[in-house]
Amino acid sequence: MPRKLIFKIPLIIIFLRISVFSVSAQNKLEADLLTIQSKETVDLQEIKDKENRKREFLIKKEDPLIEKINPIKxxxxxxxxxxxTSISKHFSADCLYEPSCSNFSRDVISHFGVIKGVFLTADRLTRCNRIAQTSLHPLSIDPCSGHSADSFTKYQFKPIHHHH
Known part of the structure; x- marks a missing residue:
């Protein structure tokens, strides 16, 4: 075997191994980029769905007339x-809780009235910041959404009975 060929064979083997590694790394990179792109698409769709969801007004059709004409409500x-409908889409991603602070406010005012509702809303707003986030119980945080569960039902003294 000529001496030049002996040196070329290891070089050819090294070149082939690098080529195979490079192709597999390229395929992995493309797969990773596709995964990231599909995740971003899903995230953007979720944000769009949240922005476009139908908002309920605090006062409902079935509420008594006295509540419908209450100027404070x-x-x-x-x-x-x-x-x-216009401002929260820019801030709701920062809310630590589920439901969001504005939905919580609507719920507590609807269920507990204006006075208790305003106080509970003020309490919630003071707890919805990055400093207070450090004191959230880890088990209250939903791993999918990253938000802590804090429903209005936590603040009722007796169960609400719905009339059918």
Missing amino acids: LTLGSLLYIYQ
Whole structure:
């Protein structure tokens, strides 16, 4: 065997191994990029769905007339509706809780009335910040959404009975 051929064979083997490794790394990179792109698409769709979901007004059709004409409830309901439909889409991703603070506010005012609802909303808003996040119990955080469960039902003294 000529001496030049002996040196070329290991070089050819090394070149082939590098080529195979390079192709497999390229395939892995492409697969990773596709995974990232599909995850981003799903995340963007979830954000779009949240932005476009139908918002409920604080006052409902079935509420008694006295509640429908209550100026305080009308004002709070209007402000909350404007916030949810135009402003919250820019901030709701930062909310630590599920339901979001504005949905929580609507729920507590609907179920407990204006006075208790405003106090519970103020309490929630003071707890919805990055400093307070450090004191959230880890088991209360949903691993999928990353939000802590904090429903209005946590704040009722007696169960709510629905009339059918």
